[in-house]
Amino acid sequence: MLTVVKVGGNIIDDEKKLASFIEIFASIDGDKILVHGGGKVASAIGAQLGLVPDYIDGRRVTDAETLKLVTMVYAGLINKNIVACLQAKGCNAIGLTGADANIIQAVKRPVKDVDYGFVGDVNEAGVATKSLSMLLNAGLIPVVAPLTHDGNGTMLNTNADTIAQELAKAICKVMDVQLVYGFEKDGVLKDARDNNSVINKITVADFDRLKNDGTINGGMLPKLQNACAAIEYGVSKVIIGNALHLPELINGTAGTQIV
Amino acid sequence: MLTVVKVGGNIIDDEKKLASFIEIFASIDGDKILVHGGGKVASAIGAQLGLVPDYIDGRRVTDAETLKLVTMVYAGLINKNIVACLQAKGCNAIGLTGADANIIQAVKRPVKDVDYGFVGDVNEAGVATKSLSMLLNAGLIPVVAPLTHDGNGTMLNTNADTIAQELAKAICKVMDVQLVYGFEKDGVLKDARDNNSVINKITVADFDRLKNDGTINGGMLPKLQNACAAIEYGVSKVIIGNALHLPELINGTAGTQIV
Structure with missing residues (x-):
């Protein structure tokens, strides 16, 4: 990987x-x-x-x-x-x-x-x-x-x-790839003002629903659109979260996993 | 090479x-x-x-x-x-x-x-x-x-x-190496004011003589000292000359070859 x-x-x-x-x-x-x-x-x-x-x-x-x-x-x-x-x-x-x-x-x-x-x-x-x-x-x-x-x-x-x-x-055409976007927040948030409201997992199928009900909006929209596009291209997993929690993002105990 | x-x-x-x-x-x-x-x-x-x-x-x-x-x-x-x-x-x-x-x-x-x-x-x-x-x-x-x-x-x-x-x-410990110093002059000159007075070849043995008789002096001294040291380390050839005549420096028809 x-x-x-x-x-x-x-x-x-x-x-x-x-x-x-x-x-x-x-x-x-x-x-x-x-x-x-x-x-x-x-x-x-x-x-x-x-x-x-x-x-x-x-x-x-x-x-x-x-x-x-x-x-x-x-x-x-x-x-x-x-x-x-x-x-x-x-x-x-x-x-x-x-x-x-x-x-x-x-x-x-x-x-x-x-x-x-x-x-x-x-x-x-x-x-x-x-x-x-x-x-x-x-x-x-x-x-x-x-x-x-x-x-x-x-x-x-x-x-x-x-x-x-x-x-x-x-x-990802020649080996398994996971993609991590490390930034200052802990992941994709249910409530943008609450850093404790991280959504742990979003499937490509979930994305449309979360977009339509307004949970995902603003600057997070293009990030997730890109993440979903990467998954559709064959990237195994996209993870969005705090760059300083990299091991936890990779082992699935922090951040938002897009699969 | x-x-x-x-x-x-x-x-x-x-x-x-x-x-x-x-x-x-x-x-x-x-x-x-x-x-x-x-x-x-x-x-x-x-x-x-x-x-x-x-x-x-x-x-x-x-x-x-x-x-x-x-x-x-x-x-x-x-x-x-x-x-x-x-x-x-x-x-x-x-x-x-x-x-x-x-x-x-x-x-x-x-x-x-x-x-x-x-x-x-x-x-x-x-x-x-x-x-x-x-x-x-x-x-x-x-x-x-x-x-x-x-x-x-x-x-x-x-x-x-x-x-x-x-x-x-x-x-040069693992493959044959030649070293080219490309600069603005045509090579090591017999007469620093005459760009046509290039010395075609200097052996490590020649160097002491040329240094002692004053042919090689000034800024050219450390360049040639380094070149001789490289030869003694096993570099095949050091060539000093005009960077824009690189093929001629390599095939031996221009510049000064130190061997």
């Missing part, structure tokens, strides 16, 4: 939480891939560089300067610090973007109404499962920054949730 | 020269590793970030902020752009620092008279030849940024010439 873990920005931004997470991630058994974000760190360094973020309908536009920024911050600063810290815990990590070993090729998002700039849309056909399997078989732990490339020499900015999902969908 | 190529800052800094170099590097046959610098790009971005470089006796000190800067610029911006461009030329590049797959572990330089900060001293014992061989055997082309790690979670800044040399010295 390969475990693909996405860890979100709120952990990456916080030195202590990141150190705890790295220790926990290093300790989990079996083949594993870590996908990380880092938007807040990029924004802070962008501000130091005098870059003014450009948003269209709440989505950040990746112009040429922003592409340089995220390539520096995601693939350099954040990725290498995670890799060095994992190495210190005896975990033989290797930091990658989509360009490295051509693991994820993407298509620059076509300009329709909006030009999002250097943003890469990816699907499971762009994932080099053979290269990833080779690295995993060699005992390496890929640590993937949220960047892809277009195959013509240009890096592209791609959402980390999407990368985790597409990696899981592609690799 | 594995070819380890170091490409210097004057190529990295110049978009057109870099594009030419990448095309040439992609075209050379056999196993290969590229080691790149990038100090000028780092200095420019450091200036944008308001970092004031600190030099002691002409050597830059790597304080905590400078370490962040070089990790971003070397491992992120420069490394990933080279990798993406090599991929576009059909060369299955994988960008690495010393932390990735633990390929180069270094020791933070001890503080004697001077504290150089987060600078890593490396020797061939710190090089993971097994991991590098595995990547090469899988058909991957390592592109190595001038960064190492200390094994305790900290990245370290290491000179690119040194990294190229230590990689060559370590890997």
